[in-house]
Amino acid sequence: MKCDLVQKMLPAFLEGVLSKTENALVENHMSSCDACRAAFEEYRYTRQLIGRLEEVEPPPGFAQKVMARVEEEERKRGGILRKLFFPLYIKVPLQAVAVVAVAVLAIQAYRAVEPPKQTDPQTAITATPQPKEDSGKKEDRRDEPARPAKMAPAIPVQEARIGEGAAKDAPASPPPAPGPPAETRLRKKESAPLSETPAGPVAAREAEKTEASAAGKKAEMEMKAAAPAPSREAASLQRIAPIGVTLQTEDPARAGEKVQSLLREVGGSRIEVNRLGENQIVTAEMDPEKLPLLLDLLRSLGQMSDPPRSAKPAAPLVSIRIEIFRR
Amino acid sequence: MRKGTNPVAAVSNPVENEIRPAGDVDRDIVASCQKGDVQAFGVLVEKYQKKMLNVAYRMIGDYQEACEATQEAFLSAYRAIGKFRGEAAFSTWMTGIVLNQARNRLQQMKTRSRREGVSLDDPVETERGAVYREAASEDCSAAEELERKETARMVQECIGALEPDFREVVVLREIQGYSYEEIGDILNVAEGTVKSRLFRAREILRDTLKRRMGGRG
Numbered sequence: 001m002k003c004d005l006v007q008k009m010l011p012a013f014l015e016g017v018l019s020k021t022e023n024a025l026v027e028n029h030m031s032s033c034d035a036c037r038a039a040f041e042e043y044r045y046t047r048q049l050i051g052r053l054e055e056v057e058p059p060p061g062f063a064q065k066v067m068a069r070v071e072e073e074e075r076k077r078g079g080i081l082r083k084l085f086f087p088l089y090i091k092v093p094l095q096a097v098a099v100v101a102v103a104v105l106a107i108q109a110y111r112a113v114e115p116p117k118q119t120d121p122q123t124a125i126t127a128t129p130q131p132k133e134d135s136g137k138k139e140d141r142r143d144e145p146a147r148p149a150k151m152a153p154a155i156p157v158q159e160a161r162i163g164e165g166a167a168k169d170a171p172a173s174p175p176p177a178p179g180p181p182a183e184t185r186l187r188k189k190e191s192a193p194l195s196e197t198p199a200g201p202v203a204a205r206e207a208e209k210t211e212a213s214a215a216g217k218k219a220e221m222e223m224k225a226a227a228p229a230p231s232r233e234a235a236s237l238q239r240i241a242p243i244g245v246t247l248q249t250e251d252p253a254r255a256g257e258k259v260q261s262l263l264r265e266v267g268g269s270r271i272e273v274n275r276l277g278e279n280q281i282v283t284a285e286m287d288p289e290k291l292p293l294l295l296d297l298l299r300s301l302g303q304m305s306d307p308p309r310s311a312k313p314a315a316p317l318v319s320i321r322i323e324i325f326r327r
Numbered sequence: 328m329r330k331g332t333n334p335v336a337a338v339s340n341p342v343e344n345e346i347r348p349a350g351d352v353d354r355d356i357v358a359s360c361q362k363g364d365v366q367a368f369g370v371l372v373e374k375y376q377k378k379m380l381n382v383a384y385r386m387i388g389d390y391q392e393a394c395e396a397t398q399e400a401f402l403s404a405y406r407a408i409g410k411f412r413g414e415a416a417f418s419t420w421m422t423g424i425v426l427n428q429a430r431n432r433l434q435q436m437k438t439r440s441r442r443e444g445v446s447l448d449d450p451v452e453t454e455r456g457a458v459y460r461e462a463a464s465e466d467c468s469a470a471e472e473l474e475r476k477e478t479a480r481m482v483q484e485c486i487g488a489l490e491p492d493f494r495e496v497v498v499l500r501e502i503q504g505y506s507y508e509e510i511g512d513i514l515n516v517a518e519g520t521v522k523s524r525l526f527r528a529r530e531i532l533r534d535t536l537k538r539r540m541g542g543r544g
Contacts, residue, residue, distance in 0.1 A: 008526065011525070011526060011529050039533075042533045042537060043529065043533055045536075046529065046532055046533045046536050047501065049478065049482045049536060049540075050482060050486070050497070050501045050502060050532075051501070052478075052479070052482075053385075053479055053482060053483070053502065054479065055377065055381050056377075056380060056381055056384045056390060056393070057377065058376045058377055058380050058394070058397075059394060062376055062380070062394065062397075062398075063369070063372045063373050063376050065398065066372050066376070066397075066398050066401045066402070067365075067368075067369045067372060069398060069401075069402055070365060070368060070369075070372075070401070070402060070405045071365060073402060073405060073406065074365055
């Protein structure tokens, strides 16, 4: 075996990574070759010297120093991330809060605005000087007690609740029940300008004007009566549309009591009385069959305006609104 | 793909028995680091600080510079931990980073020394702090200690005198005890290249030491 080949194998021989055969070859060669043996000793000495090198120790607090830098790095990274997402962290909750706030405000505003629409107070005033219009109006009877209190605070309003419906209705505040149908509300709005018209000659002129429209309304009612059996909803609508009657008498207070008495006699229910000064408005529900009888009886109490002539109502109950004025 | 230590080689090779990269052992800690657990990285720093500092020190030959290079290496490792796929052991991966830092540091030092010039009276940084080149003490034990230090310094100088490619393989194989396979992984070269570089490096080192040490051995 040649020396250069052996000397190339010497480091591996030193490391002990040669095969048994190679090991034996190298050992045999070195036993007879001083140069290769010397080279082996040099390699071994070199390796010994390197192996004797002591390991250095890290300075005290080295790991802590490294970690301090790492944490600083982390803070910077976090800072960058925070800068990137900072607007989101703020904006998302802010937007959520804003949306909720807007929603709450909208609900509050809706609630605050809705009741006056339901109980248009001007119609209450209208009811007094415009008796003829009442026949055309389809108002929710349950709103009536609130109207004088809201629109005519100067007039003392005293409400007497008689009948089964009285307990349900609050005098000063409108009921939480849903408002009148859209048609009713629309009609109330249409009648609003008329409602501001004061009583007297002007009122009479207005009454004449409205008579023309009353004819149209009468035809409309007749059509309704001729229509096939109304649905429950339609029947309910018809029930709450009162038949308006105006009664002029010397003593409205006494007449009011008599009217209530007569209504009870004819089996009227939900009898309610609104007092507007000395004038009164009595509302009730009754069997339409007994309506002619009631009207006859009412004529005996004073000068009465004729109610709109209509076909026999299909509803089982009819609302009547009797407005009593001093003559 | 080269992965971890060859168990057969580890049994047959006494050097490889000394250091066994703990790829599997560190996997969970590395996973925690990748999830953003800074404290887990602290565990790795505690575990490998000495090993990495020694690699850097043997490569650079300057204790202070080696400490700074190691710090930078750990910081680089932390930044890049998300990219570590675990194909090699963490210590193998980390050693590669330390070697890169050491190379950069050597380059900087070279540039600096050219600019400033180095005096023989300058202190020499060692693992035990700054040591001035001074005459041997009369005291026997002190003289022995001094001689030991001087030998160590000389060996380190001989290692430092090697070309970086040869120095790396010597440090990784002779001092750190990595297998050829691992060295190949760290340096991203073939195992044959590692062997040939190592053979050449040993030859140069043997000749240099023989020349420097004279009749001491």
